[in-house]
Amino acid sequence: MDMMKKYLRSSLFLFLAPALVYLFIWRIVPVFYTVYLSFTEWNLLKANAPSWIGLDNYIYILSDGRFFNSLKITILFLILATAVEVIAGMGIAVLLDRKIRGIEVIKGLYLIPMLITPVVVGTIWYIIFHSKIGPLNYLLMVVGISPVKWLDSPTTALYSIIIADAWQWTPFVVLLVLAALQTVSVELYEAAKMDGASATQLFRFITLPSIKRVLLIVAIIRGMDAFRIFDTVFIMTGGGPASATEVASMLVYRTAFQFFKLGYASAMVIILLCVISAFTWIYVRTLRI
Amino acid sequence: MRESASKKVCIVVLLILLMIFTLFPLYYLFLTSVKTAGVMFDVPPKFFFSPSFSEYVNMIVNHKYYRYYLNSILVSFFSTLLCLVFGTFGAFAFSAFRFMGHKFLFLIILITRMYPPVTTLIPVFFAIQYMGLHDTRTAVILAYTGFQIPFVIWIMRAFFEDIPRDIIESASLDGATLLTTFRKIIVPLSLPGILATGILVFVLNWNEFLFALVLTSYVAKTAPVAVASFAETEGMLQWGTLSVLGVLTIFPILIIMLFLRKYLIKGLLIGAVKG
Numbered sequence: 001m002d003m004m005k006k007y008l009r010s011s012l013f014l015f016l017a018p019a020l021v022y023l024f025i026w027r028i029v030p031v032f033y034t035v036y037l038s039f040t041e042w043n044l045l046k047a048n049a050p051s052w053i054g055l056d057n058y059i060y061i062l063s064d065g066r067f068f069n070s071l072k073i074t075i076l077f078l079i080l081a082t083a084v085e086v087i088a089g090m091g092i093a094v095l096l097d098r099k100i101r102g103i104e105v106i107k108g109l110y111l112i113p114m115l116i117t118p119v120v121v122g123t124i125w126y127i128i129f130h131s132k133i134g135p136l137n138y139l140l141m142v143v144g145i146s147p148v149k150w151l152d153s154p155t156t157a158l159y160s161i162i163i164a165d166a167w168q169w170t171p172f173v174v175l176l177v178l179a180a181l182q183t184v185s186v187e188l189y190e191a192a193k194m195d196g197a198s199a200t201q202l203f204r205f206i207t208l209p210s211i212k213r214v215l216l217i218v219a220i221i222r223g224m225d226a227f228r229i230f231d232t233v234f235i236m237t238g239g240g241p242a243s244a245t246e247v248a249s250m251l252v253y254r255t256a257f258q259f260f261k262l263g264y265a266s267a268m269v270i271i272l273l274c275v276i277s278a279f280t281w282i283y284v285r286t287l288r289i
Numbered sequence: 290m291r292e293s294a295s296k297k298v299c300i301v302v303l304l305i306l307l308m309i310f311t312l313f314p315l316y317y318l319f320l321t322s323v324k325t326a327g328v329m330f331d332v333p334p335k336f337f338f339s340p341s342f343s344e345y346v347n348m349i350v351n352h353k354y355y356r357y358y359l360n361s362i363l364v365s366f367f368s369t370l371l372c373l374v375f376g377t378f379g380a381f382a383f384s385a386f387r388f389m390g391h392k393f394l395f396l397i398i399l400i401t402r403m404y405p406p407v408t409t410l411i412p413v414f415f416a417i418q419y420m421g422l423h424d425t426r427t428a429v430i431l432a433y434t435g436f437q438i439p440f441v442i443w444i445m446r447a448f449f450e451d452i453p454r455d456i457i458e459s460a461s462l463d464g465a466t467l468l469t470t471f472r473k474i475i476v477p478l479s480l481p482g483i484l485a486t487g488i489l490v491f492v493l494n495w496n497e498f499l500f501a502l503v504l505t506s507y508v509a510k511t512a513p514v515a516v517a518s519f520a521e522t523e524g525m526l527q528w529g530t531l532s533v534l535g536v537l538t539i540f541p542i543l544i545i546m547l548f549l550r551k552y553l554i555k556g557l558l559i560g561a562v563k564g
């Protein structure tokens with residue numbers, strides 16, 4: 001099909017060019033510009049243009065406790081949120097994977113939080129956790145537990161944000177695990193049951209292996225998302241109290257648009273990119289996908 | 290398989306708890322939005338009272354909140370449209386052609402979606418300033434389009450690959466240009482996929498916050514930014530009003546979920562699993 005090839009090739013550029021050019025301008029060039037900015041000092045309040053300072057930003061970052069604190073918080077968030085969501089998601093998927101009346105409606109309702117505007121998710125949970133108008137502490141009191149400070153205390157603020165995050169994103173894990181469970185054959189379960197396998201054995205030897213791949217993918221996706229989280233934190237704590245929830249994106253935003261240190265913020269971004277790449281690489285290598 | 294009665298009860302109880310955990314926060318947001326100042330701070334929290342919708346009217350009519358709403362609708366709609374045009378063209382190129390370096394190019398496109406949004410925030414902010422587009426809807430549309438093109442390419446390629454190649458070949462023998470084939474045959478055939486992708490991208494654009502926050506300040510503010518800036522300026526004290534804004538912001542999404550759930554889930558699944 002030589003003619004066919006020629007025919008196709010003549011239009012290749014026409015189809016590919018718009019998307020490529022657009023992405024090049026809006027997604028790729030800016031990354032390189034950020035790299036350039038990371039070697040400059042550019043304080044919006046003082047200067048109109050960036051001035052080259054070489055590696056100074058990076059040298060300064062090495063002794064910047066605030067930056068390392070935010071990295072630590074981000075990674076803690078990454079590990080805890082992923083663990084909670086993957087484990088809960090697996091359980092809930094198994095719970096929902098049965099043919100009973102009304103289960104489709106329940107599944108539909110369960111997936112709602114995933115598509116709710118994150119800023120509003122933050123608002124919702126801010127209200128739920130609130131000491132005066134929130135219902136949560138009252139509920140705890142009814143059950144006999146003393147009130148928790150949730151977002152107002154540095155020790156619990158991050159966990160509170162993880163609860164909100166799990167509310168929104170566990171459904172995503174469930175959606176993917178449910179889809180993977182569809183591919184497990186019923187005969188396999190039946191056969192194993194005939195052989196006298198217990199429920200735990202069924203899960204361990206049939207269910208788990210068939211959803212392993214999806215779980216790994218989810219872990220990677222949620223891992224990368226941890227470096228994106230911004231909206232809910234912005235609303236719920238603004239990074240506080242006392243930098244206890246100042247995740248990476250939050251610190252970059254503040255450094256750039258509240259303290260106007262653009263060069264320094266860019267250097268933070270570049271280091272973040274390195275950390276993310278390393279994380280993804282470790283995931284892929286150790287989990288062998 | 291038969292399950293014992295106690296196990297059945299157990300499952301039903303768990304399902305009810307799950308539904309409460311999922312829906313109660315949304316319900317409580319709505320509840321707070323229709324509380325009057327009188328019942329707002331009641332302990333224990335009131336669940337039964339005569340609801341007041343006056344704050345909705347107040348925000349939409351008196352405070353002209355519909356402007357932010359309109360901004361969100363326009364911005365999400367046009368950036369989705371641009372994404373679909375650029376993205377479907379690109380996706381078709383990747384499914385129909387096996388050109389040199391197509392794998393590498395595809396990888397590059399995917400990588401542009403993987404790094405966190407904050408990576409390009411500063412340069413894009415300056416590009417927009419430089420073009421004199423700060424605080425315009427155009428600025429937000431331009432930025433959003435860049436985010437979601439890779440996503441559209443990713444999903445639509447999967448759809449296009451299901452279309453038999455014979456169709457392209459026979460159309461070419463009839464003398465149709467590839468553009469005509471694409472327009473008249475490929476696009477109509479994959480319309481359900483395009484619709485599913487479009488709805489999902491619309492929701493993602495509607496929900497975006499960080500870039501809208503930085504690229505707008507007053508005129509072009511989107512609904513999520515309006516929620517956040519209200520929360521900031523009113524010092525988180527006007528709970529009723531804040532939750533009114535929250536409910537209004539997610540209302541279109543709930544409507545979409547209600548009527549187009551099938552499409553949304555289809556898009557989400559392909560978007561995530563085909564990795």
